[in-house]
Amino acid sequence: MRYKNKNHKKSTPVLILSVAAGIFLTAAAIYAAVYFYxxxxxxxxxxxxxxxxxxxxxxxxxxxxxxxxxxxxxxxxxxxxxxxxxxxxxxxxxxxxxxxxxxxxxxxxxxxxxxxxxxxxxxxxxxxxxxxxxxxxxxxxxxxxxxxxxxxEEEDKVKVSVTEAERGQILDRNGRVLAGKGTASSVGVVPGKLKDRDGAVSELAGLLGLEPEVIEKKLNAQWVKEDSFVPLKTVPKVSELDLLAVDPEDERAQEAGRQEKLLAVPGVMISDVEVREYPLKEAAAHLTGYVQNVTAEDLKKHAGEGYTSNSVIGRSGIEGLYEKELRGTDGCSIEIMNGDGELKKVLASVMVQDGQDIKLTVDAQLQSALYEQFREDKSCSAAMNPYTGEVLALVSTPSYDNNGFITGMSDEEWTALNEDEKKPLYNRFRQVWCPGSSFKPVTAAVGLDSGALDPEEDFGNEGLSWQKDSSWGSYYVTTLHEYSPAVLENALIYSDNIYFAKAALKIGAGTLQDFLQKLGFGEEMPFEITMSASQYSNTDKIETEVQLADSGYGQGQILVNPLHLASIYTSFCNEGNIIRPYLLYKEEAQKDIWIQNAFSEDAAARVLEGMKKVVSDPNGTGYAAHRDDVVLAGKTGTAEIKASKEDTSGTELGWFAVLTPEKDSKKPLLLVSMTEDVKDTGGSGYVVSKDKNVLDTYLTE
Missing domain, CATH: 3.10.450.100 (NTF2-like; domain 1)
Incomplete structure (x- = not known):
């Protein structure tokens, strides 16, 4: 900056101020810049x-x-x-x-x-x-x-240690294991010892029921080394007795033979491995269910619940129902380890908590006895203590060995199970079925309590077929026996369809529907396992007079779940009160009334006396099950299943419901069994003979 001399003295202070001001502004700008920075x-x-x-x-x-x-x-x-x-x-x-x-x-x-x-x-x-x-x-x-x-630090590692929780056992009322720890064999390969890899993989695929690609994928996993043991499949453990089995058709002998062939392949090893085991196998498969390894879908669905890729999860039955209680909680710790493998710091840890044991009211011996009797039939049974509600057995046949889901089924085995016309995977005790004459005690009790029936009134001898009038066209109600007089007790003894068709007409559709709704029809039972709801009509209404008449003897559109029917039968020996069935064992069993005063005490007692004679009277349809040492009461039933009233090619369901009616019975029991396709095997008599064998064993032990 340049100035004239004449102005120099005056301009100097201005210059100084200007410079001073410039310094001040620059400092402020620098401060602001530093602050902003x-x-x-x-x-x-x-x-x-x-x-x-x-x-x-x-x-x-x-x-x-x-x-x-x-x-x-x-x-x-x-x-x-x-x-x-x-x-x-x-x-x-x-x-x-x-x-x-x-x-x-x-x-x-x-x-x-x-x-x-x-x-x-x-x-x-x-x-x-x-x-x-x-x-x-x-x-x-x-x-x-x-x-x-x-x-x-760079050389440190983060170690995750998991202590797997031990899955709880499923036990019967006497402590017998229904699901628990067992031992199987793990078949695997040491890759470095395989001589002819392609040939060995092909042979192993055939012996284990696996695709060669599956085996190759396992062998090519990133973690696999030449000296690694690579598990291929879990198979049943073979004992020395199995090796000595004489019958070549015996499953144990066949398995022993297979494992001998596996061990003959260079590089194959078989070692023991702990697995979930179901000792009763087919006898309780539908009840206990089974576990399987979790899938990616399971991990996503149960995110945050502690499942890992190594976990198992209950798929059905008690295993699925009580999965949360049975599985427990894995223990886990996260640790920092130094380069020498020494613990440096624990970052987090939770203690392992083993799963709870689930003890059921089921009696394993009764469960097995029922299975053995009906194993070849399409059948189901529900047994309970009629005075406490404890469920003693739930059986569905034919069945499957749930251990197969643990050791792993081949595609052929799985296909065979699914394509079997008898449907072994189908759980029949959870379904509803046409009850036939096993429903007649219900109609009798409703008729007595509604005032529609006089138990001593003789309905007359109509022969073996009857219709109300010509408005029914060609339709007749038929029955199998003629007897006299046609009173309530005899109608129960001889299982007279005509009597109970007339009884239903006297009761009326509205009254019958009201009573059945009170008995739990149309709603889910209060029970641990979900059962299909019983019904009295496909449309929630009994539409016609013929349908009403048929309903009186358990036909028409009546469908009943076997355990529900057993529960209703408890009213006949509990002063008209229906006892709620339950499955979880209690040390002190006490009955819980599900439906108070379902029937009057007088009506229940009257029906029970008739049911005693169904078994004790030589003319009774259940007489084949009678005993001299134990009083029994019961009711048979044969339900016709056909496409139309004119259909003659349909099949039949056979029923037998039997109970110990005396409260001081040493082994109280109420058993309901249903078997499909009994048309050419003796009808309900076929079921009576099967249940008699079970009763002979159970009541005399």
């Missing part, structure tokens, strides 16, 4: 940290690596970074990650923060700090292993 840097670095942390639960490790500074990136490759971070974060099953920025250290350019997240071993939280450096394209993260966990 530090505030912006803090904000940028905090946002970068939060962005970095957000990538972790999304498994976006490459995006995390892209945020590192050049110096860090020169020390660790993207591949190594992704491998280390994924192994740690996914190994501990991190979830619910939260980051709370606490402060910013200007001198060290560090963002101090608190982080917390959930793991398989419980919650983890810690304070930490992240450093950043300024590069030409902005701030970048100075990454160290300690950013994962404070104190974690």
């Amino acid at each position: 530090t505030d912006s840097a803090r904000k940028d670095q905090q946002e970068l940290l939060v962005t970095y942390m957000k990538h972790i639960p999304e498994k976006e490790y490459k995006e995390m690596y892209a945020m590192l500074d050049k110096k860090t990136a020169a020390k660790i490759s993207e591949e190594e970074f992704v491998r280390r971070n994924s192994a740690i974060y996914e190994g501990i099953e991190i979830s619910s990650l939260k980051v709370d920025v606490k402060a910013y250290d200007k001198k060290q350019k560090k963002v101090k923060y608190h982080t917390s997240f959930d793991t398989d071993a419980g919650p983890v939280s810690f304070d930490n700090a992240a450093s950043f450096v300024k590069e030409e394209d902005g701030y970048r993260l100075e990454w160290k292993d300690s950013l994962i966990f404070p104190g974690l």
